[in-house]
Amino acid sequence: VDVCLAKKLLLTLWRGPYASQYADILWQIADKALDMGYHVDIFLYMDAVHGMKTLQEPKKFPNVGEHLKQLAKRGVNIVACSRCSTARGYVEGEANEKGVYPSSQCVEGIRIMSLYQLPELAKQNERLITLTG
């Protein structure tokens, strides 16, 4: 399916990785939607921003950071809330001209941006699934 013509699904996640099943169900839904030809956007909010951290090494659970990285490689637009990321120590400077905040602790393909990106994404997507926990 042509990405330009594909319907868009926005997934928002509020819960952090490993404390619950929500982060896992997020990437599983995203993977399935991609397999079916849909475009997927993801917005990480509140503790969900911990999912983007580099160097995650869970012993028994799927690696959420690695799954998010793979989703980004498949074309998923993943945005993490800048206010939530700042509060949790991920942001290391001011935003660039595109509104992206710098972080050396963020897996490849995820952008830290303003919360105002969320309503913009909601406007661009046909459907929204919220995994708030």
Next chain:
Amino acid sequence: MRIAFLLTKAPISSRDPETCLNFALSFLKKNSSVAIYLLTDGVLCARKGQNPEKGVEKLLKKALELGAEVYARREDLLARGVSAEKMVEKVQNPEDFLGTMVYDVMEKSERVICL
């Protein structure tokens, strides 16, 4: 109108399942088409023999009677030890639950409510 509900909460410890099912019943009584997707802890709502019986199980059975389609994710049922004989009748557990759910959300339902 068709509404899809995505329910991820277990009964009793959360009131969200009752809220979800009461919403669903309201839509069904207005002749809307309703699909309820139970995943993660939400699959426990499909377990029969719940006490109090007047709670989630009764609401779920009423929704089924009124024509709701109810799907429970097989992997989550197995992880929680809920076998087919322990489930409320007419609850479906399709092999490709996520595919069924994503297709419904994107192509069939006009609204999606997540609880």
